[in-house]
Amino acid sequence: MTTSSSDTSAHSPTVKADVLSEALPYIRRFHGKTVVVKYGGNAMIEEELQRSFARDVVLLKLVGLNPVVVHGGGPQINDALKRIGKEGTFIQGMRVTDAETMEVVEWVLGGQVQQDIVMMINEAGGKAVGLTGKDGCLIQARKKLLADQNKPGEWLDIGYVGDITRIEPAVVKALQDDQFIPVISSIGYGEDGRAYNINADLVAGKMAEVLGAEKLVMMTNTPGVLDKNGNLLRSLSAQTIDELFADGTISGGMLPKISSALDAARNGVTSVHVVDGRVPHCLLLEILTDQGVGTMISSH
Numbered sequence: 001m002t003t004s005s006s007d008t009s010a011h012s013p014t015v016k017a018d019v020l021s022e023a024l025p026y027i028r029r030f031h032g033k034t035v036v037v038k039y040g041g042n043a044m045i046e047e048e049l050q051r052s053f054a055r056d057v058v059l060l061k062l063v064g065l066n067p068v069v070v071h072g073g074g075p076q077i078n079d080a081l082k083r084i085g086k087e088g089t090f091i092q093g094m095r096v097t098d099a100e101t102m103e104v105v106e107w108v109l110g111g112q113v114q115q116d117i118v119m120m121i122n123e124a125g126g127k128a129v130g131l132t133g134k135d136g137c138l139i140q141a142r143k144k145l146l147a148d149q150n151k152p153g154e155w156l157d158i159g160y161v162g163d164i165t166r167i168e169p170a171v172v173k174a175l176q177d178d179q180f181i182p183v184i185s186s187i188g189y190g191e192d193g194r195a196y197n198i199n200a201d202l203v204a205g206k207m208a209e210v211l212g213a214e215k216l217v218m219m220t221n222t223p224g225v226l227d228k229n230g231n232l233l234r235s236l237s238a239q240t241i242d243e244l245f246a247d248g249t250i251s252g253g254m255l256p257k258i259s260s261a262l263d264a265a266r267n268g269v270t271s272v273h274v275v276d277g278r279v280p281h282c283l284l285l286e287i288l289t290d291q292g293v294g295t296m297i298s299s300h
């Protein structure tokens with residue numbers, strides 16, 4: 001089929017060229033800058049989407065940005081637990097993690113999910129390297145005690161869930177310098193020699209801070225943060241976030257995501273976004289076009 005010069009449909013050559021040309025100022029602005037991408041387990045739902053995610057990451061690298069992937073895998077851990085007859089339990093968005101669950105978490109995150117992402121990025125023409133918190137002492141952690149929201153002053157023991165005590169970014173920087181794309185699983189290691197399960201949103205936020213990232217993009221399975229009526233909130237300030245936490249509009253897995261997004265924005269990450277990972281090429285849309293997608297989190 002031939003296309004006339006007046007054709008302005010999304011598939012016309014002119015529109016495609018316009019989109020490419022629109023990317024130029026963003027490529028210049030972000031050249032050499034680090035972008036941390038949180039790839040949530042819920043955003044990995046289809047193989048086709050996973051492949052388009054991998055292509056986007058490779059494209060960002062090839063045009064001069066430094067993508068760092070921090071991945072989750074909550075639904076994939078749930079599936080593995082089900083296979084051994086266990087049910088996943090969450091308190092304030094954190095998985096209660098006994099010793100057996102911790103073994104499953106290490107196997108699913110540090111093995112299956114991480115290696116699938118590494119393979120897809122490599123197949124798309126990139127050079128990805130998988131890391132857990134143990135590699136290069138990247139994520140140091142200690143046991144988390146969770147404040148009991150029903151009993152002020154008391155703490156809940158949720159097992160081998162970790163708080164990050166320190167990120168040692170040398171290994172990530174060395175990989176970036178050699179043009180590799182780091183793919184990081186959210187498993188921390190303690191001075192006690194134990195592995196700790198850390199919510200991937202918390203790792204992504206801290207990693208973005210410590211690396212001095214220009215952007216943190218969190219890919220999930222909603223259009224962004226929604227209000228009580230299900231409408232998309234395009235931007236969120238610290239004060240609105242406090243209100244949405246207090247009235248329960250933000251709940252479950254969105255709690256650690258928005259807390260760490262806000263911390264990252266407060267601690268120097270220039271722009272922080274929660275985007276819909278089910279939309280093909282949401283990463284490119286967010287980073288390289290005028291069309292912002294999802295919710296932007298700001299520190300004021």
Ligand SMILES: Nc1ncnc2c1ncn2[C@@H]1O[C@H](COP(=O)(O)OP(=O)(O)O)[C@@H](O)[C@H]1O
Pocket residue numbers: 039040041042043072073074201219220221222224225226227249250251252253254255257
């Ligand atoms: N206000 C809100 N807006 C959007 N999603 C919300 C909100 N509050 C809670 N959620 C829930 O948070 C989920 C995303 O968090 P999570 O399941 O941990 O995803 P991920 O695997 O991407 O980290 C959404 O699917 C939704 O069920």
Ligand SMILES: CC(=O)N[C@@H](CCC(=O)OP(=O)(O)O)C(=O)O
Pocket residue numbers: 039040041042071072073074075077093094095105161162186197198199200201253
């Ligand atoms: C302590 C804790 O909750 N850890 C998470 C780690 C994986 C994760 O965060 O995955 P998503 O990004 O897909 O939610 C868990 O066990 O599910």
